[in-house]
Amino acid sequence: MDAHDRPPGSRLGRRNDPDRRDRIIDACLEVVAGSGVAGTSHRKVAARADVPLGAMTYYFDGMDDLLREAFTRFATSVSDRFERRMAEAPDVDAAREAVVAIILEDVFGDDRDLVLSHELYTLAAREPAYRAITAGWMARSRAALERHFDPDTARVLDALIEGLTITAPWTPRPATPARSSSRSDGSPRGSAAPTCRAAAGGRRHH
Amino acid sequence: MDAHDRPPGSRLGRRNDPDRRDRIIDACLEVVAGSGVAGTSHRKVAARADVPLGAMTYYFDGMDDLLREAFTRFATSVSDRFERRMAEAPDVDAAREAVVAIILEDVFGDDRDLVLSHELYTLAAREPAYRAITAGWMARSRAALERHFDPDTARVLDALIEGLTITAPWTPRPATPARSSSRSDGSPRGSAAPTCRAAAGGRRHH
DNA sequence: CGCGAGTGTGTACGAACGTACACTCGCTGT
DNA sequence: ACAGCGAGTGTACGTTCGTACACACTCGCG
Numbered sequence: 001m002d003a004h005d006r007p008p009g010s011r012l013g014r015r016n017d018p019d020r021r022d023r024i025i026d027a028c029l030e031v032v033a034g035s036g037v038a039g040t041s042h043r044k045v046a047a048r049a050d051v052p053l054g055a056m057t058y059y060f061d062g063m064d065d066l067l068r069e070a071f072t073r074f075a076t077s078v079s080d081r082f083e084r085r086m087a088e089a090p091d092v093d094a095a096r097e098a099v100v101a102i103i104l105e106d107v108f109g110d111d112r113d114l115v116l117s118h119e120l121y122t123l124a125a126r127e128p129a130y131r132a133i134t135a136g137w138m139a140r141s142r143a144a145l146e147r148h149f150d151p152d153t154a155r156v157l158d159a160l161i162e163g164l165t166i167t168a169p170w171t172p173r174p175a176t177p178a179r180s181s182s183r184s185d186g187s188p189r190g191s192a193a194p195t196c197r198a199a200a201g202g203r204r205h206h
Numbered sequence: 207m208d209a210h211d212r213p214p215g216s217r218l219g220r221r222n223d224p225d226r227r228d229r230i231i232d233a234c235l236e237v238v239a240g241s242g243v244a245g246t247s248h249r250k251v252a253a254r255a256d257v258p259l260g261a262m263t264y265y266f267d268g269m270d271d272l273l274r275e276a277f278t279r280f281a282t283s284v285s286d287r288f289e290r291r292m293a294e295a296p297d298v299d300a301a302r303e304a305v306v307a308i309i310l311e312d313v314f315g316d317d318r319d320l321v322l323s324h325e326l327y328t329l330a331a332r333e334p335a336y337r338a339i340t341a342g343w344m345a346r347s348r349a350a351l352e353r354h355f356d357p358d359t360a361r362v363l364d365a366l367i368e369g370l371t372i373t374a375p376w377t378p379r380p381a382t383p384a385r386s387s388s389r390s391d392g393s394p395r396g397s398a399a400p401t402c403r404a405a406a407g408g409r410r411h412h
Numbered sequence: 413c414g415c416g417a418g419t420g421t422g423t424a425c426g427a428a429c430g431t432a433c434a435c436t437c438g439c440t441g442t
Numbered sequence: 443a444c445a446g447c448g449a450g451t452g453t454a455c456g457t458t459c460g461t462a463c464a465c466a467c468t469c470g471c472g
Contacts, residue, residue: 036332038244041459054421057461111331118331121372122324125317126242135376156370160362163369166327170341247429260451263431 028070075137086144095148234276281343292350301354
């Protein structure tokens with residue numbers, strides 16, 4: 001789409017595409033979300049980003065480089081959202097509600113983020129290069145939490161958010177847990193909120 | 207090793223190897239732990255298990271089947287350990303200490319379990335077939351916790367253990383967090399224990 | 413207006429993959 | 443003793459992968 005002023009003979013405007021690198025990174029995230037890191041290849045990403053295969057090795061030094069950059073972008077984006085939500089909370093009560101909202105939204109929200117998080121964690125569990133990304137992500141999350149909670153609580157809260165986000169999709173039902181829709185049986189939404197609210201209220205700051 | 211009465215002409219005793227299936231499954235787990243699901247192939251597993259390549263498709267219906275069986279074994283083993291530890295706790299205080307021990311051991315213990323857990327989670331995040339494995343694992347963990355804690359606390363505790371296990375390796379240092387050895391700087395062991403102890407003590411049963 | 417420089421592309425190659433399938437050979441029944 | 447059967451194996455094929463590299467095409471400059 002939007003092939004506005006493409007020179008007629010050529011495949012694509014050669015020089016007039018400065019954000020192709022960005023498009024490749026985004027396409028890489030989409031492919032990873034859809035097929036996993038295991039199923040991600042230069043060819044699939046190139047096809048999704050609508051760039052020639054040769055551009056892969058031209059812009060990135062191999063798959064690791066691309067994945068590192070893609071997951072850095074992903075972690076930054078999630079981290080930004082988290083930080084913004086925490087910054088918007090005026091007091092401790094609002095911060096607690098924000099934590100609840102984050103959990104509920106990350107849990108029942110898009111599958112994409114959950115899948116990408118797992119893929120990143122898996123990479124980070126093995127390769128130290130990716131651990132820098134997750135470490136930075138966690139540092140920002142914890143710093144954001146420490147605006148409202150004391151460091152120990154922030155540490156535990158961060159871990160709890162992680163754990164609830166990860167385990168929640170498996171508990172409601174074996175089928176796809178994506179959309180809410182299961183409001184009639186109140187188990188997930190009905191139980192998660194009060195429990196994590198209780199946990200968040202454990203110890204407060206100031 | 208132990209090539210006791212192998213017929214001289216043949217590669218291996220043909221019929222006298224009834225636990226080859228088991229060996230393949232174990233080898234699969236080792237390969238996954240070492241190279242990730244992405245880097246696991248029939249050939250690598252066959253080489254590690256010292257069985258011919260043809261045996262892969264003979265004993266398992268493709269890679270998915272093998273992975274499913276391997277991760278089922280892994281989850282069962284971890285789950286057994288968890289359950290046993292919980293069953294051995296005589297009262298609530300001992301249970302809390304057991305939870306602390308589980309966290310510390312899973313966190314600072316072998317990298318292998320952490321990597322395998324992540325690989326399983328990643329698979330489960332995308333494919334429902336693997337979700338059954340994680341769902342069963344979590345159900346057992348929670349049931350074990352409910353021997354000592356009320357259901358809501360058990361739910362949160364389970365998530366907290368998961369979250370701490372996952373996030374703890376990233377917080378101490380960018381280098382390998384495998385061996386303890388870092389008892390001199392008390393940061394990881396010194397901070398994780400009191401915080402999760404505090405969290406576990408939130409609400410008690412009976 | 414022509415031409416070098418260098419950015420970006422198409423293609424081809426070697427390696428590794430999963431899987432099918434013809435075949436071997438140890439065991440068993442007679 | 444030996445024939446037959448089926449559990450188990452080796453190999454070969456088609457596909458897909460990452461990467462290297464010769465080449466096209468654009469742009470700026472003289």
